[in-house]
Amino acid sequence: MNGAIGGDLLLNCTDMSVLERQRAHLKYFNPSFDSPLAGFFADSSMINGGEMDGFLATAGLNLPMIYGETTVEVDPRMSIPLETTLGTGNFKKRKFDTVTKDCNEKKKMMNREEVTEGEEEEKSKITELNNGSPKSIKKMKIKAKKEENNCSNDSSKVTKELEKTDYIHVRARRGQATDSHSIAERVRREKISERMKFLQDLVPGCDKITGKAGMLDEIINYVQSLQRQIEFLSMKLAVVNPRPDFDMDDIFAKEVVSTPMTVVPSPEMVHSGYSHEMVNSGYSNEMVNSGYVHFNPMQQVETSSDPLSCFNNGQAPSMWDSHVQNLYGSLGV
Amino acid sequence: MASADKLINTYVPEKDVFALHFLQSLSNLRTQNPLNSPDKSIDRVRKIKKAAYVSMARAAGGTSRLWSRALLRRAAKDDNKSVRFSRRKRKVTWKISSKRKRSNQRAPVVEEAAERLRNLVPGGGGMETSKLMEETAHYIKCLSMQVKVMQCLVDGLSPK
Numbered sequence: 001m002n003g004a005i006g007g008d009l010l011l012n013c014t015d016m017s018v019l020e021r022q023r024a025h026l027k028y029f030n031p032s033f034d035s036p037l038a039g040f041f042a043d044s045s046m047i048n049g050g051e052m053d054g055f056l057a058t059a060g061l062n063l064p065m066i067y068g069e070t071t072v073e074v075d076p077r078m079s080i081p082l083e084t085t086l087g088t089g090n091f092k093k094r095k096f097d098t099v100t101k102d103c104n105e106k107k108k109m110m111n112r113e114e115v116t117e118g119e120e121e122e123k124s125k126i127t128e129l130n131n132g133s134p135k136s137i138k139k140m141k142i143k144a145k146k147e148e149n150n151c152s153n154d155s156s157k158v159t160k161e162l163e164k165t166d167y168i169h170v171r172a173r174r175g176q177a178t179d180s181h182s183i184a185e186r187v188r189r190e191k192i193s194e195r196m197k198f199l200q201d202l203v204p205g206c207d208k209i210t211g212k213a214g215m216l217d218e219i220i221n222y223v224q225s226l227q228r229q230i231e232f233l234s235m236k237l238a239v240v241n242p243r244p245d246f247d248m249d250d251i252f253a254k255e256v257v258s259t260p261m262t263v264v265p266s267p268e269m270v271h272s273g274y275s276h277e278m279v280n281s282g283y284s285n286e287m288v289n290s291g292y293v294h295f296n297p298m299q300q301v302e303t304s305s306d307p308l309s310c311f312n313n314g315q316a317p318s319m320w321d322s323h324v325q326n327l328y329g330s331l332g333v
Numbered sequence: 334m335a336s337a338d339k340l341i342n343t344y345v346p347e348k349d350v351f352a353l354h355f356l357q358s359l360s361n362l363r364t365q366n367p368l369n370s371p372d373k374s375i376d377r378v379r380k381i382k383k384a385a386y387v388s389m390a391r392a393a394g395g396t397s398r399l400w401s402r403a404l405l406r407r408a409a410k411d412d413n414k415s416v417r418f419s420r421r422k423r424k425v426t427w428k429i430s431s432k433r434k435r436s437n438q439r440a441p442v443v444e445e446a447a448e449r450l451r452n453l454v455p456g457g458g459g460m461e462t463s464k465l466m467e468e469t470a471h472y473i474k475c476l477s478m479q480v481k482v483m484q485c486l487v488d489g490l491s492p493k
Contacts, residue, residue, distance in 0.1 A: 188463065192443065195466035198343075202473055216446035219469065223453050226476040233483040234382040237359075238374060240490045 343467075345474040346392060351482045354388035383408060385479060393475040400468045401475075403456025 176182075196215055200206045203222045209215055362384055387408050390401035409415055447465055451457035454472050457465055 189440070191463040192466065195463055195470070199466060199470050199473075202470055212440070213442045213446060216443065216450070219473075220446065220449050220453060223450070223469065223473060223476070226473065226480060227453070229480045230385055230476065230483065231378075231382055233480065233487055234385050235378045236487045237483065237490070238377040238381050240487060 343471045343474060345471065345478060348478060348482060351389060351392040351475075351478050352485070354392040355385060355479070355482055355486070358384035358388040383411075385483060389475055389479040392479075393471070398468065398471060399460065399464070400454055400456045400472050407455065 176186075193212070196212060199219055200215060203219055206215060206218050209218055359381070362380055386404055390404040390408075393401050396402045396405065443462065447462045450465060450469060451460070454465065454469050457468065460468065
């Protein structure tokens with residue numbers, strides 16, 4: 001924030017903080033915030049107690065009028081620094097709430113009222129604001145929130161902002177701690193529970209279990225079981241692998257040349273176009289050579305003498321040609 | 334949850350990709366020990382298992398996921414090789430230390446389970462709990478995919 005706001009301009013105006021607040025609200029509710037003035041006025045009704053209604057409602061026309069306006073309760077010069085600071089608005093709140101928009105409309109109808117907040121408070125708020133730290137913004141907004149009427153109380157239910165920038169600005173709920181730590185903590189907890197829900201969908205059989213602890217245990221068990229399965233299957237594969245004493249080249253040639261005579265024709269195998277002369281040893285290289293990198297659901301394994309049709313998922317072999325070429329190349333040794 | 338999917342990127346490639354990588358690694362294994370005397374079965378198992386994990390990590394996204402990166406690095410270290418990492422989009426943040434210092438209110442239940450999870454998921458040691466859960470989700474998906482592939486293989490190869 002620029003410290004461009006002249007001290008003297010700020011000091012006497014009790015509405016300053018409210019205006020700043022409104023600016024924050026404005027940024028909060030109007031993502032496409034171009035004209036400081038436009039939003040400025042739209043947001044006038046955000047603050048309850050109608051402190052600023054008068055000022056902004058009348059000044060909703062244009063700036064010069066504010067200058068000339070003598071009946072306005074607030075120092076018209078206030079508008080200038082606000083305008084400058086509005087332009088710099090480094091507020092990153094973007095959330096759009098239609099409920100509060102309606103409230104804005106309603107509040108614009110309300111009469112002006114006196115500003116009630118104490119000056120000291122204002123000053124501190126202002127300086128906080130000028131520093132532009134997200135925490136002060138939160139606090140400020142929280143204070144503003146507490147002053148709002150029913151209509152905007154609905155908006156207080158909403159707590160989370162869309163994360164579009166580096167900061168996540170969160171509005172504290174009514175009656176909850178507004179300590180920045182606890183807010184961050186709550187955000188984090190919500191993140192975690194959201195991810196837990198996601199994991200719940202992923203892990204089978206987790207719908208019945210409620211509670212984080214049980215869920216997490218279940219997840220851990222699942223991961224462990226998957227890892228064990230991999231180990232088990234790799235053991236099986238090691239067993240299934242043949243003795244490495246057959247002639248690779250021979251098999252290579254046989255596979256490329258021979259036609260699928262011995263094979264039970266199935267649609268997938270026709271697609272593959274390679275022979276299935278499967279030596280019993282069934283080493284993985286053969287699978288590679290014969291281009292059986294198509295994968296199939298398990299059911300089809302029994303139907304053919306080609307044990308590798310299980311990999312066939314009916315895709316056109318052309319997709320694998322380049323891969324297969326490479327593999328051929330590597331095995332051409 | 335459809336909405337969660339948008340926030341958490343858990344895209345896992347098709348089975349074919351995993352299969353291809355796995356077969357490639359197996360064929361590499363083969364060429365490494367062409368006609369030597371067969372290894373002891375334990376070694377063979379270990380090699381195949383390692384090939385399975387490495388191929389899974391590669392298929393799942395190479396160095397673009399934390400767990401796969403950690404897995405590959407671990408594997409490369411064992412073989413005294415080096416892994417080439419693509420440049421990461423985000424710099425490593427120091428979130429961990431600062432966050433942990435600040436607040437003592439981490440739910441102990443969750444954290445204790447997270448510790449166990451960290452031991453299971455590769456690369457989990459340096460992650461915040463929320464990030465850990467993202468990685469776990471992706472890891473689970475990839476693991477199940479790899480299991481399917483290997484199951485297919487075994488069934489295909491086992492004698493009738």
